Amino acid sequence: MNQLHKCVKCSTYTLEDKECPKCGGKVGDPTPPKYSPEDKYGKYRRKAKKKARIHSK
Ligand SMILES: [Zn+2]
Numbered sequence: 001m002n003q004l005h006k007c008v009k010c011s012t013y014t015l016e017d018k019e020c021p022k023c024g025g026k027v028g029d030p031t032p033p034k035y036s037p038e039d040k041y042g043k044y045r046r047k048a049k050k051k052a053r054i055h056s057k
Helices: 037-055
Strands: 004-007
Touching: none
Parallel strands: none
Antiparallel strands: none
């Protein structure tokens, strides 16, 4: 696989998927998701709970 990875230490882009060839640091996904969809649904769930409480009163 020619997936680009990015070193978390020196921010070097590399094709290595285990460690950075420059500094030996860990490499990771160059574009990590800023928020998880799970969190989004969690918000909706919390809202739904609030609504349910109001209705149960
Ligand atoms: Zn590095």
